[in-house]
Amino acid sequence: FCTGGTKLFVGSLPPSCTPEQLTEIMGSWGEVRHVHIMTKQTSSGSICAFVDMATNEQANYMIERLDKKITVPPHHHPMTVSWATPNAKKDAIGMDASYSLYLCVNIFYPSEIL
16 A cells, blocks of 8 residues: 555546645635546546645645535535555446556655655
């Protein structure tokens, strides 16, 4: 597992969700550095995203405060917020997890120090 760091997995988003909308929602709880939305829908019709926060503390705060507590319109069920793990993308949309694995490796071995 890849826990800690600044990378989050956000699930249960409506297909109409944009990076700007997700940045606005999560930006009121911390500094969002980057949002990557995956457009392939799950079997429930939701999409998911990876969000990079400015600090580990902000990322942890997001999980504690937002996981299953905020609904992104027009969805009627709350979004999920968790640490980005090697299986997050595969579990959500049944695809290869190489992107989320890259994110997790990048948490511990940022390109700035490699």
